[in-house]
Amino acid sequence: MTAGVQVIGHPLVQHKLTLLRKKQTSTIEFRRLLGELAALMAYEVTRNLPLREVAIETPVAAATGQAIDGKKVVLVAILRAxxxxxxxxxxxxxxxRVGHVGLYRDEQTLHPVEYYFRMPRDLEARDVIVVDPMLATGNSAIAALDRxxxxxxxxxxFVCLVSCPEGIANLRAxxxxxxxFTAAIDERLNExxxxxxxxxxxxxxxxxxxP
Structure with a gap:
């Protein structure tokens, strides 16, 4: 396993990913499955967020619980997928909170071109999770993380559904x-x-x- 890469192998994740891959899967089913996969993966991605103790009152007695420490998490979508x-x-x-990075891939150079960038304030106190379904060349992910x-x-x-060795190596470098965090490391990139x-x-x- 590549250092710094976690493949989420939960059976439900792998089952739904297989359905998502099928070319016969309709648009409405693709949307539904992608949402379900994201929700399932969110549990693993947020597993190690820091916690703090908080004093609460239950209907029965005073108690101590745990809550996520710091300001609210920021989810950043690389547009559009x-x-x-x-x-x-x-x-x-x-x-x-939600941020957006708008990038499109130049089909000649395969390099990303930014057209939009909007983030919540006070990122210094926030844990940021960047999401994009595919980690192909890795160039878009790198550009987003740079910003x-x-x-x-x-x-x-960084969270993606499907990755490949070339994209992982580029992003890790x-x-x-x-x-x-990914649900699959596929074979390769094509030309x-x-x-x-x-x-x-x-x-x-x-x-x-x-297209």
Whole structure:
């Protein structure tokens, strides 16, 4: 296993990912499955968030409980496909703040071009989780993390559904301190920069568009 990379092998995650990959899966089913996968993965991604003790009153007596320490978590979607993972994670962490990084891939160079960047305030006191369904070349993830790191978040995590060795190596080389959470490490990239076997273009399948 590659250092800094956690493959989420839960049976429900793997089962739903298999359904998501099928080319026969409809747009509405793709959306539903992507949301369910994001919610399931959120439990593993947030497992090590710091906690603090809080005093509470139950209907019976005073008690001490645990709550997530610090300011609210920030979920950052890399547009546009990241929206599908964002919605599912918000079902589990509904109080999270939300940021967006708009990037598109230049099909000639395979490098990302930024067109939008918006983050909540006070990232220094927040744990940031960046989401994008695919980690292919890794260039978009690197560009997004470069921009977010400039605001000095308390911690950073990167979450994707499907990755490949090339993308992981690229991201780890540029951001070795950022853990990667993924449901699968696929075989390779093809000559067009798509993951093989992958699941196609996640954005097109989620939004029902065609390239």
């Amino acid at each position: 990241g929206i599908g993972l964002l919605d599912g994670m918000l079902d589990v962490v509904p109080g999270a 977010i790191k400039a605001q000095r978040p308390r911690s950073l995590r 540029r951001h070795p301190d950022v853990p990667i 067009h920069g798509y993951i093989v076997p992958g699941l196609g273009d996640a954005g097109d399948r989620y939004f029902g568009t065609r």
